[in-house]
Structures are given as C-alpha cells and as structure tokens.
Amino acid sequence: MKFKKSYMLLLFAVAGLASACEDVFEPAPENKSELAAIYDSPKRAQGLIGQVYSMIDGVYLSTPQSDLATDDAVSNKTNNSYSVMAQGGWKSDFNPLSRWDVCYSAINYCNIFLDNADKITWVKDDSELNKYYSDRFKAEAYAYRAIYHYKLLEAHAGMVGGTLMGIPIHDRAESEGNLIQTRSTFKECVEFIMNDFNNALRYLPAKYSDVENQAGVPQNLKEVMADNNGEVNLVYYNRVYGVQNVGKLDATIVNTIKSQFEFMVASPAYQAAGSSIDWSVAAKDVAKVLADAGKTAASMDQNGWFWFDDSRVDNFKPLDGNSTHDEVVWHNYNENQNSDLEKRCYPPSIYGDGDINPTQNLVDAFPMANGYPITDDASGYDPAKPYDGRDPRLAKYILVNGDAIGTAGSISVVMPSAGFTNIDANNQENEKSTKTGYYLKKLLRSKGVNLNPSAGVTAKHLVARIRYTELFLNYAEAANEAVGPTGVVDGASFSAYDVIKAIRSRAGIDPNDLYLESIKGDKDAMRELIRNERRLELCFENHRFWDLRRWNVDLEQLNTTAQGVTITENADRSLKYTIGDVETRNYSSHQIYGPIPYSECLKFSELTQNSGW
Numbered sequence: 142m143k144f145k146k147s148y149m150l151l152l153f154a155v156a157g158l159a160s161a162c163e164d165v166f167e168p169a170p171e172n173k174s175e176l177a178a179i180y181d182s183p184k185r186a187q188g189l190i191g192q193v194y195s196m197i198d199g200v201y202l203s204t205p206q207s208d209l210a211t212d213d214a215v216s217n218k219t220n221n222s223y224s225v226m227a228q229g230g231w232k233s234d235f236n237p238l239s240r241w242d243v244c245y246s247a248i249n250y251c252n253i254f255l256d257n258a259d260k261i262t263w264v265k266d267d268s269e270l271n272k273y274y275s276d277r278f279k280a281e282a283y284a285y286r287a288i289y290h291y292k293l294l295e296a297h298a299g300m301v302g303g304t305l306m307g308i309p310i311h312d313r314a315e316s317e318g319n320l321i322q323t324r325s326t327f328k329e330c331v332e333f334i335m336n337d338f339n340n341a342l343r344y345l346p347a348k349y350s351d352v353e354n355q356a357g358v359p360q361n362l363k364e365v366m367a368d369n370n371g372e373v374n375l376v377y378y379n380r381v382y383g384v385q386n387v388g389k390l391d392a393t394i395v396n397t398i399k400s401q402f403e404f405m406v407a408s409p410a411y412q413a414a415g416s417s418i419d420w421s422v423a424a425k426d427v428a429k430v431l432a433d434a435g436k437t438a439a440s441m442d443q444n445g446w447f448w449f450d451d452s453r454v455d456n457f458k459p460l461d462g463n464s465t466h467d468e469v470v471w472h473n474y475n476e477n478q479n480s481d482l483e484k485r486c487y488p489p490s491i492y493g494d495g496d497i498n499p500t501q502n503l504v505d506a507f508p509m510a511n512g513y514p515i516t517d518d519a520s521g522y523d524p525a526k527p528y529d530g531r532d533p534r535l536a537k538y539i540l541v542n543g544d545a546i547g548t549a550g551s552i553s554v555v556m557p558s559a560g561f562t563n564i565d566a567n568n569q570e571n572e573k574s575t576k577t578g579y580y581l582k583k584l585l586r587s588k589g590v591n592l593n594p595s596a597g598v599t600a601k602h603l604v605a606r607i608r609y610t611e612l613f614l615n616y617a618e619a620a621n622e623a624v625g626p627t628g629v630v631d632g633a634s635f636s637a638y639d640v641i642k643a644i645r646s647r648a649g650i651d652p653n654d655l656y657l658e659s660i661k662g663d664k665d666a667m668r669e670l671i672r673n674e675r676r677l678e679l680c681f682e683n684h685r686f687w688d689l690r691r692w693n694v695d696l697e698q699l700n701t702t703a704q705g706v707t708i709t710e711n712a713d714r715s716l717k718y719t720i721g722d723v724e725t726r727n728y729s730s731h732q733i734y735g736p737i738p739y740s741e742c743l744k745f746s747e748l749t750q751n752s753g754w
Contacts, residue, residue, distance in 0.1 A: 176257065180260050180262060181262055183261060183263045183274070186254070186263075186278075187278065190250075190254060192247075192250050193247045193254075193282070193285045193289075194285070196246065196247045198473070199240070199243035199247075200240055200243065200288075200289070200292040203604045203606075204482060204485075204584070205681040206223060206237075207223065207683045207687070208497075208680070208682075208683060208686065209221060209227070209497065210226050210238075211227070211685045211726075212500060212503070212703055213500055213503045213680055213681070214497055214498060214499050214500060214503070214581075214681065215500060215703050215723055217496055217498055217574065217575060218496060222235075222237040226238075227726050227727070228724065229727035231728070232736070233736035233739035233742070233750065233754045234738070234740065236735065236736060236738065239735070239738055240292050240296045240297070241293070241297065241738050244289040244292055244293045245289075247285065247289045248289045248290065248311045249311065251286040251289070252311060252312070252315070253314045254279075258282070261275065263278075269377070270380070270381070273377060277344055277345070277381055277382065279344070280341045280344035280345045281341070281345075281389060283338075283341040284338065284345070284398075285390070286337050287335075287337035287398075287399075287402075288398055290311075290330065290334050290337070291334050291398070291401075291402045294308055294327070294330050294331075297734075297735050298327050298330070299734030299736070299737075300752045301324075301751060301752055302752070305326070305327040305411065306324050306325075306327060306749070307324060307326055307327040307328075307330030307331075308324060308325070309322050309325065309748070310325045310329070310330060312333070322745035324748065324749060327411060327414035327416070328416050334402060338395060338398075338402075341390075341395050342361070342392055342396065342399075343361060344362070344365065345391055346362060346391055346392060347359060347391060347392045347393050348391050349382055349383065349387050349391055350383070350384050351379045351384050352379065355375075359392075361392075362378070366378065393430075393470070394470065396430050397430050397607055397612065398607070399426070400423070400429075400430050403418050403422060403423045403427075404618075405687075406423070407419050407423040407622075408693075409691065410690055410692070410693040410733055410734070411691065420623040421619075421630065423623075424616060424620045424622075424623045424630040425630050427612055427615045427616045428616055428632045428633035429632050431616065431633075432633070432634075437634055437635055438635040438640050438643040439639075439643065441609075441643045441644070442468045442609065442647075444468070445467065445608065445610050446678060447537050448468040448469060448603065448605065449583070449584050449586075449602070449605075450586055453466060454586075454602065457603055466603060468605070468608050468610065469605045469607075470605075470607040470608060470609060471605070471606040472605050473606065478599055478600065478602070480592060480598075480600070483547070486580065486581040487585070487590075487592060488580050491547050491592060492592035492593055493592060495575055497580075497581045497681070498575045498579055498580065498705070499580075499581060500577050500703045500705060500723065501577060501578070501720055502701060502704055503539070503680060504527075504539060504541075504579065506673055506676055507531055507532040507534060508656070509521060509522055510530050510531060510650060510651060511530075511651045511655070512645060512651055512653075512655060512656040513656045519655075524718065527706075527718055532649070533648055534649075534677055537582060537583070538582055538680060539579050540579060541579060542578070542708055542716070546580075546582055546585065546587050547587070547588070547591060547592070575705075576723050576724070577704070577705030577723055578708060579705070583680060583681045584602075584682075586601075586602065588600075610644070610678050610679070611678075613640045613643075613644065614640070614644070614674065614679070616633070616637070617637040617641055617671050617674075618671050618672075618675070620633070620637040620640075621668055622664075624636075625664050626638045626660075626662065626663070627662070637671065641670060644674055644678060645674070672688070672692070690733050690734070693733055696729070696730050699726065700725075700727060702723075702724070703722075703724040705720075706720055706721075729753060731752055731753025732753070734751050736750065737751060
C-alpha cells in the first residue's frame, strides 16, 4: 500500500455524492492539485471529506456478499469469489473480504484533512464562523477515521503469539517515506477508535436542522458556540448545522456506529484483549441510542421487518430534511430507482440471473407460526408440506416453490430427482437457475418490477446501511449476557425477552408464543434464540459471516454444509421434498479471524501476520 504525494492530493467530488451535497463541492480539477490549493478553496477542501464519504460503500455493502460464504446462501456462479473462499480458497493472498486498501486510503484522506483543516479559510473575514466550520468538518473526519479503523479491525485483527493484535493505527497523513506498518494491540486500537468517536461527537448535532430559538441548539454545541451571555448566534448555527447538511454524518449515526463497535468488542472472540468494554457497557450504550431516538420494544416499527418492500419506500425522499423512515438509521442517500438487484436475483424464467440462492439450512431456521422450531414436536411441522404454517418471514424473504414475485406471476421451482443441477422453472438446463431450490426475495421489490426488455419497469429502493432492528437485536444479545433474559440494563425500559417477543410478534408469530415463554428464564436457551432471530431478521445483510466469528463458534458450525431441496412429483401428483448437500464449507480454526494481506507482509517486515495464515 503506497500513498504517493501526487495521488494523496487529488481533490475531487464524487458524482454520487453530489446529489446529497450539491452545493458543497466543486467539480474536481482534471490535474492533480497541490495541497496549498485547498487553503483558499473550501469547496475543494470539502472534496477530501467527499472522497471519504464516497468510499463508505466499500465497507457497508448494499447487496448480499459475505452471506455466500456462510450456511445461509450459495451463488449459482461457480466462480463466485465468496463461494471459492468458503470452500477452502480463503488465503492471505485471496481475500474477497479484505478492507485493507479501501479503509487505509479513506483514513489517509481523513488525516490529510485533519492536518490542514485549521489552515483553510472557510469564510473570509469572520474568524468566529471560520472556527465553527472547521470544528464541524474535523468532527466528520474524526468520525470517518474511527469508522474505517473499526472496519479494519473487524476484518484483520487476530491472534499473534497468544496476543490479540489489532491493525496499524494511522493517525497522521502518510507518504512513501513514513508509512506506519507496526501493528498495535487490539486494546490499543479500541482506545484510539473510541477517542476518535468522542472527538467527533463534541461538534456534531443529533440531526442537522434549522433552529428558531436557543432551545433548539443541542447542549454539546451550545457549550462551544455560546457567547458570554450563553447565547448562540442562530444565523451562524443554521449556516453550519442547518438542514442543508442532511446526508452527512450526524451524532445519531455516529453514536449508533460507536455502539456497534462496542458490541463487537464485547463479543467472545475479542474478550482476550482485556478491553474495559464488556456486555454491560455495550448494552447500556445501545440502549441510550434507542432511547435518544425514542425507540422502545413496544413502539418498534411494525413493518420494519420488510422495510425494503413497503409503500413508504415509494414516497421516501432521502434529501428532504423532514423525511425519515422509522426503520432506517442510516441509508444510502442516492435515490435508487432501478432493477439491478432484481436482475441479479429474480429467477431466469422472469428474466433474472437467479444468482443468490438461500439454503435449506436457512429455511429450516424459520420456526412455525406458533413460535416453535420445526425440530420441536410441539411445532406441528409437516415435512410433506414444509412451507405451510411457517413464520411469515420465510415467505417474505425466500422464494419457495410455487411462490410469486414481480409482475410475471407465480414461479414453479420443481427440481428433478437427478440431483442439484441448474435448471429453470420448465426443467430446462439453464446456468442461471437455483442450486438449492430457492431464490431470494429479501431486499427485492416484490411488485411493480418487470425485467422483460420490452417492459423496463423498475421500482425505487431504500438501501439501508443500519436498521433499528439490528440495534434492538444488539441490545437483546448484550442485555441477555449482562443481566439475563428478563433483566433491564440502566437506561433501558425493556429486556432481551421484551425485544424478542416484539420482533417475533410483529412478524406474525402467535402472540402467546409458548416457546418463548418456555425459555425466558434460561439464559443459554435465550442466547440461542436471539442468535437465530438475528440470523432471520438480518439475513442477506452481510451480518452472519461476522456474527459467527465474533461468537467464536466451534469449527463444526463454521463448516456446516450448505444444503438444498430437490422437489419431484410422486405418482399421485403430490410433491416429494428431498434434502441434500449443495456446497461444502472448508474453514480452519484460525479463520475465526481474517488475514493481513500477504502483499503487505511482503512489503513490510515489521507487519506480523495473524497466526495460521
């Protein structure tokens, strides 16, 4: 990884970001710029932060990716990099999940900005307003630097000689001559990241909005902006923190990501680091995030489990300062109205590629509508009618035999007895068809999309980076570990049990939920249920791969073989469902943690590799 000076100083605004911040950035110069050029050009200076923002989708993926390396899904493409990785191909020189380059590049932009922010003339002849702008932009840079270090730590931390090591901390702009490649301990990285989060939160409002009186100014900003009489210049406040900034990081988003980070650090795979962040801290902080947003288990968004396909999406205007979605904390601010994901995932019989195939393993994880797992005698599960009476989330997230999606009517996914060949609905050979007997529905618009080239009908998509459901599940897991299933942590008004009951009830599980009632006094059983609910609610959102690893699960669980179903007709025209193996998983015990890129270890002798890699 090299940062040449001329490359570092390339200042430009990304087209996709321009829609969110159209009055902020100038078009980039075609030639590489000298650093001094930003001192008298605030729009060019903000282009550095714009570049950092444009790289965030490199770590907050908007489509299912890492799910294909778990027991939840397979790809019908034999050369899919995640499938290759999952079947024994994950190496330090082949790592589809590497975040090394994108994160360190973004961090370097943050550092260049932080090193120079106070030299920039944001507003001529007004030192007070100049300082407010500088403080706010530096807060964004600190927040992004924390986020990218956090995502590096998640992907590349690991054990070295019995010590849990982190990644190289980059706290200043790098050039070819001063690259920092010595790894800090995991604990040192945690302290650095938390400090950056806290520095950011000093100068960010909970939400960007125009205020009409002193009461509308957040307390943290009143402390740094008030005059000797305790008054804040409201004209200045609205210029710096007004509604025109919607789309940029605010304190609500930063506190949310900070709580996600603490949740990861508190998890079993990272406890060897000796951090002061434990389940109790993680539970309290995510509880505060939920409380600040006015969220309780009782007020949970009732349609939050299918936010991607409800009518609110069609009317959602992401750059309207008064427009919010009850389920979504942070989303991609481009108004995405196309059918790219549908084209990738719809069955081939309605012009899709059928790429992402949910597994039988995941299908089996959905309980019956009475709340009991299908393995429980009380569930009433009938293997001859495997999709009847199931948790309604199954039908919403996974396309099963005879189900419908899009505008072309029902899909018949009838598989031949010969095994798991790629076939389409008419039993014709087609390399784009399902390998498991299932297609994806989650994240897709179920109606109003027609991929027929002669139709060209698309629909709007709301791309969620963080959802409140994830935060509720984070709280449930942390609270269960800290105070048990029915305990309530300080600052919260509900328990892990309350969260799980609310999540299952809103999806259509029997309100009596006798299975949940039977385990609510058992911390271990509640842990397993919480983990399963997390698997269901967050499926195809790139969580399970990381969840399995932060839980430090047994190797046997990491290597659960992905299964599918063969559906054939009996003589009486009834259907026969035969479960079989589709794709193996071949991980080693050291692959609880990811590797340092092999190329980086070759370049820097002081950069130690994680054990086993």
